[in-house]
Amino acid sequence: MMCGAVPMGAIMDAVRGLIFDLDGVITDTAEYHYLAWKQVADEEGLPFTREDNEALRGLSRRESLLRLLKGRSVDEATLQIWMAHKNTYYLAYLDEISPASLLPGVAVLLEDAKRAGLKLGIGSSSKNAQQVIQHLGLKALFDVIGDGYCVVNAKPAPDLFLWVAGALGIFPTQAVVFEDAEAGVEAAQRGGFRTVGIGAAAQRATLWLPSLQAPPLAEMLQRLATV
Ligand code: BG6
Ligand code: MG
Numbered sequence: 001m002m003c004g005a006v007p008m009g010a011i012m013d014a015v016r017g018l019i020f021d022l023d024g025v026i027t028d029t030a031e032y033h034y035l036a037w038k039q040v041a042d043e044e045g046l047p048f049t050r051e052d053n054e055a056l057r058g059l060s061r062r063e064s065l066l067r068l069l070k071g072r073s074v075d076e077a078t079l080q081i082w083m084a085h086k087n088t089y090y091l092a093y094l095d096e097i098s099p100a101s102l103l104p105g106v107a108v109l110l111e112d113a114k115r116a117g118l119k120l121g122i123g124s125s126s127k128n129a130q131q132v133i134q135h136l137g138l139k140a141l142f143d144v145i146g147d148g149y150c151v152v153n154a155k156p157a158p159d160l161f162l163w164v165a166g167a168l169g170i171f172p173t174q175a176v177v178f179e180d181a182e183a184g185v186e187a188a189q190r191g192g193f194r195t196v197g198i199g200a201a202a203q204r205a206t207l208w209l210p211s212l213q214a215p216p217l218a219e220m221l222q223r224l225a226t227v
Helices: 029-044 050-054 061-069 076-096 106-115 129-136 159-168 182-190 217-226
Strands: 017-020 119-123 144-146 175-179 194-198 207-209
Touching: 017 159, 029 050, 029 061, 029 076, 061 076, 076 129, 106 119, 106 217, 119 159, 129 144, 144 159, 159 175, 159 182, 175 182, 175 217, 182 194, 194 217, 207 217
Parallel strands: 017 119, 017 175, 119 144, 175 194, 194 207
Antiparallel strands: none
């Protein structure tokens, strides 16, 4: 078989696991990423709006900075300094995250999944994912946490989700990926996963929802099975 995208017509198996993106799906750290980049952009006199930020969802720190620069040429040392500044500003926001910071519907969905015996994984591009999950008090709940250190090729490459599925011991056809980012939906679809997209940027997912508040997990899985 050729490398590349798995045809979505491929046979789908019963779902054995759920893989969640973190930022913008489990908790609204997307806002903190924006505020931290905005601080760097303001300091350096770079134009950067909330709308610009929407296109950065799911992208690695480096790719985000390159997009923010909009083609402006900057030497490697400066790139490293700006990325370090952004991360310092971002880390300062993490103290605001607590178990109360879960997005609507997430707690119930995770409980239902656990009760149903599904495996649970995180597939996040962030190098700070472990810390965020620690602040949320969710560390014990997830069987596998894949973060920005696990693979070389970041989303939209499928590598991270494939890595998480492998660590969970399931095939992509047995997993559902939850994503809020266009790059994340693309990554999951290229890996042969069914996808649930949350929010405006993830409308190309197999099943699109405005939030995780509804429908209940059983109905979500039923709807995915019939798409
Ligand atoms: C993703 C976010 O989860 O992680 C992106 O959606 C972010 O906005 C990326 O750039 C990398 O995060 P970090 O914490 O490694 O800078
Ligand atoms: Mg996200």
